[in-house]
Amino acid sequence: MDAAEFRRRGKEMVDYVADYLENIEKRQVYPDVEPGYLRSLIPEEAPEEAESYEDVVKDIERVIMPGAASPACTELETVMLDWLGKMLKLPADFLAGTEGRGGGVIQGTASEATLIALLAARSKIIKLIQADHPDRSETDIISKLVAYSSDQAHSSVERAGLIAGVKMKKIPTDNKFSVRGDALQKVLEEDRAAGLIPFFFCATLGTTPSCAFDCITELGPICNAVEIWMHIDAAYAGSAFICPEFRPLLNGIEFADSFNFNPHKWLLVNFDCSAMWVKKRSDIIGAFKIEPLYLKHDHQESGNHSHWQIPLGRRFRSLKMWFVFRMYGLKGLQAYIRKHVGLAKEFESLVRADQRFEISADVVLGLVCFRLKGSNELNETLLKRINNARNIHLVPCQLAGKFVLRFAVCARTTESRHIQEAWCHISHLASELLQELPH
Numbered sequence: 001m002d003a004a005e006f007r008r009r010g011k012e013m014v015d016y017v018a019d020y021l022e023n024i025e026k027r028q029v030y031p032d033v034e035p036g037y038l039r040s041l042i043p044e045e046a047p048e049e050a051e052s053y054e055d056v057v058k059d060i061e062r063v064i065m066p067g068a069a070s071p072a073c074t075e076l077e078t079v080m081l082d083w084l085g086k087m088l089k090l091p092a093d094f095l096a097g098t099e100g101r102g103g104g105v106i107q108g109t110a111s112e113a114t115l116i117a118l119l120a121a122r123s124k125i126i127k128l129i130q131a132d133h134p135d136r137s138e139t140d141i142i143s144k145l146v147a148y149s150s151d152q153a154h155s156s157v158e159r160a161g162l163i164a165g166v167k168m169k170k171i172p173t174d175n176k177f178s179v180r181g182d183a184l185q186k187v188l189e190e191d192r193a194a195g196l197i198p199f200f201f202c203a204t205l206g207t208t209p210s211c212a213f214d215c216i217t218e219l220g221p222i223c224n225a226v227e228i229w230m231h232i233d234a235a236y237a238g239s240a241f242i243c244p245e246f247r248p249l250l251n252g253i254e255f256a257d258s259f260n261f262n263p264h265k266w267l268l269v270n271f272d273c274s275a276m277w278v279k280k281r282s283d284i285i286g287a288f289k290i291e292p293l294y295l296k297h298d299h300q301e302s303g304n305h306s307h308w309q310i311p312l313g314r315r316f317r318s319l320k321m322w323f324v325f326r327m328y329g330l331k332g333l334q335a336y337i338r339k340h341v342g343l344a345k346e347f348e349s350l351v352r353a354d355q356r357f358e359i360s361a362d363v364v365l366g367l368v369c370f371r372l373k374g375s376n377e378l379n380e381t382l383l384k385r386i387n388n389a390r391n392i393h394l395v396p397c398q399l400a401g402k403f404v405l406r407f408a409v410c411a412r413t414t415e416s417r418h419i420q421e422a423w424c425h426i427s428h429l430a431s432e433l434l435q436e437l438p439h
Helices: 003-022 053-067 072-087 110-132 138-144 155-164 181-193 216-225 237-242 281-288 318-352 376-389 416-436
Strands: 103-107 145-150 167-171 197-204 229-233 258-261 274-278 357-359 367-372 395-399 402-408
Touching: 003 053, 053 072, 053 318, 072 103, 072 274, 072 318, 103 110, 110 138, 110 145, 110 155, 110 197, 110 229, 110 258, 110 274, 110 281, 138 145, 145 155, 145 181, 155 167, 155 197, 167 181, 181 197, 181 216, 197 216, 216 229, 237 258, 237 318, 274 281, 318 357, 318 367, 318 416, 367 376, 367 416, 376 395, 376 402, 376 416
Parallel strands: 145 167, 145 197, 197 229, 229 258
Antiparallel strands: 103 274, 258 274, 357 367, 367 402, 395 402
């Protein structure tokens, strides 16, 4: 959609809303549809090819309006998370379907999803322990609980531990910045011997510093064997798994209890939209369900996402997923991901062709970690000059004690010329900096 069409469609949508408000008294106050009404009105999977905007808008009246804000809000979200789960080829355990025990839900951010998973895991382990030892208090059990993540995990994982009031330990990574099975096993054995209760591990697929991938095919069986909840945080990288060539990065998902990524990061859905799936939705509902009389209704067992999250109120966030999936089609979304990865590879090749620079981590998706060969101070100065010039903006990281620059391809409209211009700019500033150094 170009700017001209965007203006036109925006005006049309304002007219639609105005007409709705003007004629609202002609509509029913309360929907008369039965639970599950919406699933039969739309396909079971996202379309391969792009559909027209007109066709999508027509379906608002046909599919959404009979269910008003609710149950349409809940039902479309359930189906959209199934659509997206199928695009990712998630195991059937994670899909709601019509009879599944799992399912998906939209959270605000990956930070929320991690916290929800951690709280659900905490609630589950406390109930299990108290079933065998009724005399043990919740306070005593929580004091012994310990959760784990990669030493490369996002700070929000550590923050989830703070909010949940449980110990959070960081597992050291290998030379690819990935957590391996033996590293987790070692820490688990030490902690059990010390009388602690391991209960939760957050694996990361596509770490923030370098887009590294924890080895979930090794970690998953270890967690499953001792009933540790494994949550997978793929906030950025998860979007790429819709492409068959990147789907192997998700191998091992079958061992996970919950999985999350952000379509608002790299799948063209506006913020906020963080997709989360669980194998057993009863684990999450059991941790958060409280139902006073004023929240009860005739169909409350048919689905209520308020029990899957921290706030009770919910917005109709699945509508934007529905629009994007249909207007791009699976092939359009795959092409978008592949284009960005290609642009990152283009930047990587420019860096590698310049002997003054080095690549600091494998370039797997749309992130390139690089630096000038030399001291951390040299690279810190280069970054300051790049960002002070305000032509492009880079965010750094530390990898194995080295100060590293990160070039991320993010924008929908990025083209090859932007990559070339960015590299010319960086190269020029590097030349100026190196000429100033004493010989």
